[in-house]
Amino acid sequence: MTDAFATRRTFAIISHPDAGKTTLTEKLLLNGGAIHLAGEVKARGAARRARSDWMKIEQQRGISVTSSVMTFAREFEGLGHITFNLLDTPGHEDFSEDTYRTLTAVDSAIMVIDAAKGIEPQTRKLFEVCRMRNVPIITFVNKVDREGREVFEILDEVADALALDVSPQSWPVGMGGTFQGILDLKSGRISRPEGDSREFLGKVDHEPVPEEFAEEIELGQAGYPEFDLEAYRHGDLTPVFFGSALKNFGVAELIEAIARIAPPPRPQPSEAGVIDPSGNEVTGFIFKVQANMDPMHRDRIAFMRLVSGTFKRGMKLTPSALGKPIAVHSPILFFAQDREIADEAQPGDIIGIPNHGTLRVGDTLSETNKVRFTGLPNFAPEILRRVALKDPTKTKQLRKALDDLSEEGVIQVFYPEIGSQWIVGVVGQLQLDVLISRLEAEYKVGAMLEPAPFDTARWVKGDAKALADFAEFNRANLAKDRDGDPVFMARSVWDVSYQQERNPELTFSATKER
Numbered sequence: 001m002t003d004a005f006a007t008r009r010t011f012a013i014i015s016h017p018d019a020g021k022t023t024l025t026e027k028l029l030l031n032g033g034a035i036h037l038a039g040e041v042k043a044r045g046a047a048r049r050a051r052s053d054w055m056k057i058e059q060q061r062g063i064s065v066t067s068s069v070m071t072f073a074r075e076f077e078g079l080g081h082i083t084f085n086l087l088d089t090p091g092h093e094d095f096s097e098d099t100y101r102t103l104t105a106v107d108s109a110i111m112v113i114d115a116a117k118g119i120e121p122q123t124r125k126l127f128e129v130c131r132m133r134n135v136p137i138i139t140f141v142n143k144v145d146r147e148g149r150e151v152f153e154i155l156d157e158v159a160d161a162l163a164l165d166v167s168p169q170s171w172p173v174g175m176g177g178t179f180q181g182i183l184d185l186k187s188g189r190i191s192r193p194e195g196d197s198r199e200f201l202g203k204v205d206h207e208p209v210p211e212e213f214a215e216e217i218e219l220g221q222a223g224y225p226e227f228d229l230e231a232y233r234h235g236d237l238t239p240v241f242f243g244s245a246l247k248n249f250g251v252a253e254l255i256e257a258i259a260r261i262a263p264p265p266r267p268q269p270s271e272a273g274v275i276d277p278s279g280n281e282v283t284g285f286i287f288k289v290q291a292n293m294d295p296m297h298r299d300r301i302a303f304m305r306l307v308s309g310t311f312k313r314g315m316k317l318t319p320s321a322l323g324k325p326i327a328v329h330s331p332i333l334f335f336a337q338d339r340e341i342a343d344e345a346q347p348g349d350i351i352g353i354p355n356h357g358t359l360r361v362g363d364t365l366s367e368t369n370k371v372r373f374t375g376l377p378n379f380a381p382e383i384l385r386r387v388a389l390k391d392p393t394k395t396k397q398l399r400k401a402l403d404d405l406s407e408e409g410v411i412q413v414f415y416p417e418i419g420s421q422w423i424v425g426v427v428g429q430l431q432l433d434v435l436i437s438r439l440e441a442e443y444k445v446g447a448m449l450e451p452a453p454f455d456t457a458r459w460v461k462g463d464a465k466a467l468a469d470f471a472e473f474n475r476a477n478l479a480k481d482r483d484g485d486p487v488f489m490a491r492s493v494w495d496v497s498y499q500q501e502r503n504p505e506l507t508f509s510a511t512k513e514r
Contacts, residue, residue: 010108101361102287104375167227169253173210283367284305317366381412384455387448398447410431414487458508
């Protein structure tokens with residue numbers, strides 16, 4: 001296989017908040033030679049534009065709420081030059097939509113689990129998304145240098161809770177106070193802690209495992225299946241690595257594993273069947289839009305996952321929503337510390353396209369405008385609120401801000417048929433905090449959120465007459481989304497079932513393809 005895209009590995013890191021995802025991201029970049037000092041991913045304010053946590057509310061709360069993209073490359077013996085596209089995802093459950101869309105753009109994932117806590121609810125939720133898309137998963141059990149659960153308990157929990165075969169690739173020699181290093185099960189080498197900080201500084205030996213751990217490790221090797229590449233790539237088996245991102249244990253092995261076993265770019269689903277990366281036509285889809293990454297310039301960057309063809313700077317591509325071609329003059333590649341103009345990109349690469357609101361999440365870009373990628377849904381919001389302005393003269397700015405933020409997928413916005421107050425819908429409470437914070441910081445709009453009389457929303461579809469009849473009787477409960485599609489605003493889930501029964505010729509959907 002000599003295609004240029006065969007050297008691409010596009011992957012995401014998924015975890016519950018606090019499992020150590022940001023630290024692992026940082027150490028992967030450090031090991032990949034993309035940054036030179038740990039801490040730089042979050043350091044030195046606005047000067048570090050590519051640090052992974054950049055938004056004001058993220059810095060205040062110490063959590064990631066946006067997905068960032070970081071590209072780095074490294075040489076591997078026998079493989080040559082491998083380019084990694086790492087997509088960082090929000091760990092917080094309130095941002096599951098953003099995470100879901102990010103997972104549509106990757107070919108594999110690393111699942112980070114805290115050795116003391118095991119599988120937490122958010123990890124399980126994200127795993128389900130990976131399973132829906134058959135995304136292969138490598139598991140990294142983090143923080144083994146602290147007191148944690150027994151290794152067998154962790155492995156069995158992954159196997160039972162996620163219905164996956166587990167195949168340990170390394171094993172901790174002791175944990176917490178008895179921690180003596182990490183054994184690589186294939187080579188028999190042990191990575192050892194050094195110095196007062198007891199971190200991994202490169203010391204590796206072939207010393208025999210101390211007797212008190214030998215039996216456990218022997219049982220472990222006998223009791224779990226051998227690694228099987230096909231089962232892993234099919235999403236049925238997960239190789240498990242143990243380590244400590246903070247102390248640098250297991251990080252190099254993780255990069256090596258992604259390079260050697262993670263799949264190169266995979267075919268992507270479209271309305272006309274799967275599109276193979278080896279196709280000649282340049283195609284891709286927008287999975288994320290980020291406004292105001294640089295507050296000094298009102299920039300909007302659409303993140304495109306390239307699916308097929310070799311993209312060249314200056315090419316004309318047609319966005320499916322626009323119908324007319326746009327020239328992509330300054331596409332951006334996101335290296336850990338810099339943005340660089342991309343002269344060329346291969347399938348699997350993520351490029352940023354600066355634009356002024358022409359590109360939206362879910363858009364397909366292609367040379368012929370005949371392709372439509374599928375699988376990037378909007379989900380029915382779980383929380384609905386009315387937006388009230390502190391200064392009524394700022395209506396125009398508010399509409400612009402809500403349109404921008406709904407384009408990014410931070411919120412959904414609904415415009416009621418009756419009544420003037422717009423309604424925003426979100427999956428989780430934290431999105432509302434981000435909304436108010438960003439309205440203030442980026443758009444200089446002061447707003448408050450008030451309870452809405454509705455509990456949930458459903459997209460209504462059907463023929464024109466049935467829709468018109470329904471609208472006549474339910475105008476007070478109808479709104480339009482930002483695409484102008486009709487939405488039934490329901491006071492309860494019971495309300496939805498009742499309307500569904502009374503209007504069998506209509507569908508009330510909880511998701512909508514973007």
